[in-house]
Amino acid sequence: MKTILTTFILMVCVTAMSAQTDTGYVFTNIKDLPATSVKDQYRSGTCWSFSGLSFIESEVLRKGGKNLDLSEMYVVRKCYEYKAEKYVRMHGTINLDAGGAFFDVFWVLDHYGLLPESAYKGLNYGEDNHVHGEVNAALQAFVKSIETNKNRKLSTAWTGAVDGILDSYFGSVPEVFEYDGKKVIENDFTQNYIDIDPSDYVSVTSFTHHPFYQKFILEIPDNWLWGESYNVPLDEMAEICKYAVENGYTIAWGGDVSEKGFSHKNGLAIVPDDNVEDMSDLERAKWEKMSTGEKDKTLYSFKKPVKEKQITQGMRQEEFDNYQTTDDHGMHITGLVKDQNGTLYYKVKNSWNTNNKYDGYLYMSEPYLKLKTMNFVVHKDAIPKEIRKKLGIK
Template sequence: MKRFLLCALAFCTTLGAAAQTADTKSEPEGYRFTDGKVLDITPVKNQNRSGTCWCYSTMSFLEAEILRAGGAPVHLSEMWIVRHTFMEKAEKYVRMHGEINFAEGGAAHDVTEGIAKYGIVPFEAYPGFNYGTDKPDFSELTPVLKSFLDTVIKGRKLSTAWKRAFNALLDEYFGPMPETFVYEGKEYTPASFAASLPIRMDDYIDITSFTHHPFYTKFIIEIPDNWMWGEAYNLPLDEMMQVVDHALANGYPLAWGTDVSEKGFSRTKALGIIPEADLDGMSGTEAERWGKLTEREKEAALYKFDKPGKERTITQQMRQEAFDNYETTDDHGMVIVGTATDQIGNPYYKVLNSWDAMPPYGGYYYFSRPFVEYKTTDIMVNKRALPKAIAAKLGLK
């Protein structure tokens, strides 16, 4: 009996091992990343139910710049800038008779321009959630603001009350703005607190890469959320990427405007890729089988996100066509904070997002180099992070 039990046990163990091996083989390989150089940055934030990624990403970018410059960690108030920006958007919307975008979106330069004009406060001094939640929720706020402005512009002339009334709405939703506050035992004004930080807003520039304007000049990027009509320096694609790589190598983060409506972006996988069928790497049978697939079947195969593979080679023309055809849009803002590689050696950028510290990487995302080449609308960077030759071409010192 004992011998029988031992044999039975061995048989079951063998079956279990075989089953485990079979299950393992059937599981997708997935993506495994090895981080390269990753810069110091403050914790992941949560923009929650608000279209304020532009502010959250740029604030995190500036907080990282403060760390780089030797300053203490600080959480700057996003809603301080969002509230001021809503007032400026309202004035432009009214002056343009409603023929301009009034929405929650914006751009990185909204933040640097706002700090230069209005100063800044720490989050503790102005959380900006005066409507019963502890996270941003603009589901009521934005429709109320826009409805008010649409009523204002229906009149034959502007009343003397509309700005005061609009500001009262902002006070109710965001809270009254402090003229002074105490932070770590010291009293500040918004202007003096901004001046106390080891960074200066005029050090930051926007860079992009499109052919419908001359290279090495500045132009207004024609995207709806650029309500401020801010300008960006225009570089060829390879030089824009040189800026990204040179900045990271020298310890500078980048605020990144991009498009996450692509099929190659997976929110659940925290991954962005631009895959391409590796026909050269297929055997004759595999290539023949691939050729018989429908376009839908090919697309499903390419975007399985089951393991790394070949990606498209991005050209300047591809970037331009995607922008001209409205395939590249100003969807989202994040912060590029480092580099990484997958298990077959493909290069990636490690990116801080503002959708809370969620799995699988605690609020960080990985975007392939082709994705960044293809889908970057613009980047903000410290002008000192540019390679000297590129800075000279732009006339920057």
């Protein structure tokens, strides 16, 4: 009986240890801010519009407004109009692609206002979801042919032809539509439902090739509007993000998602520490015997929290300078959580549908945010007063 009892206790202990090991990441909310439903950009390069509008929708909620579903394709269409014009004026030397930045969303808001999704879905080409390969190719081919015009003089028709292409794919923009059970004039929607002043929002980044506490034009292809970002040291960049969320402000985040540590499927963005100098002698000996595949499997299993790198300003700059950090994707930070070890992560709303582990959301570690953030946009009041003072923001 004693032997049986001992065996049973051992089995229970082993089972408990196994369960503890296999629990994966266990997140507890610290701050969960209001956000609208997760959308799907599908096969379109329009993450900047989805995340930028998600951010604006949360800002409307924060200020006591309605739960809105804004039209991403209206913003995309208006940007394409101006991008085509600027491409021709710049003799083909700016980016003419689907990519964009948060500056674009605020530019459309400022110049044209916004529309609800119900008034402008942008699906006028026989698809149920956004598939932009054809429209991108068609628009690029046409506008490039205008820029290389052998007549040496532009006609008066080409801008109308651009509108024609956009109307064909996205649909014409309605002057009047029904919303909230009543007819609304296009320009009145923003005035009635979106109490947002674009001048209240700022872009922040952190790089050493420009002076700190000044603005500069971030040198990335998708910044075709040449929007300026405030430059702060890395620790202050991270401080702003944490302060913003803790004080009720969400963040429009742009950065690199091409890393092995980014997994939408697993809902994680992490930077595992693979530095052997940080390991004990026993760990190092075991690590050095592993193949590259075994090392990757250990670091990127996403099965339980792992030790992550300590990110420095130099590391961040080096990855940007060497094209290891590029402007891949825009998402929306809506909260703060901690794992079972008490480690901090940001709750991030993606625009790749809801078919992942966390219903369209993912959790980004602070090291990942420090290393892979290109820039982010926040309300100016979301910046701590002392940093705002250094930047000259009133």
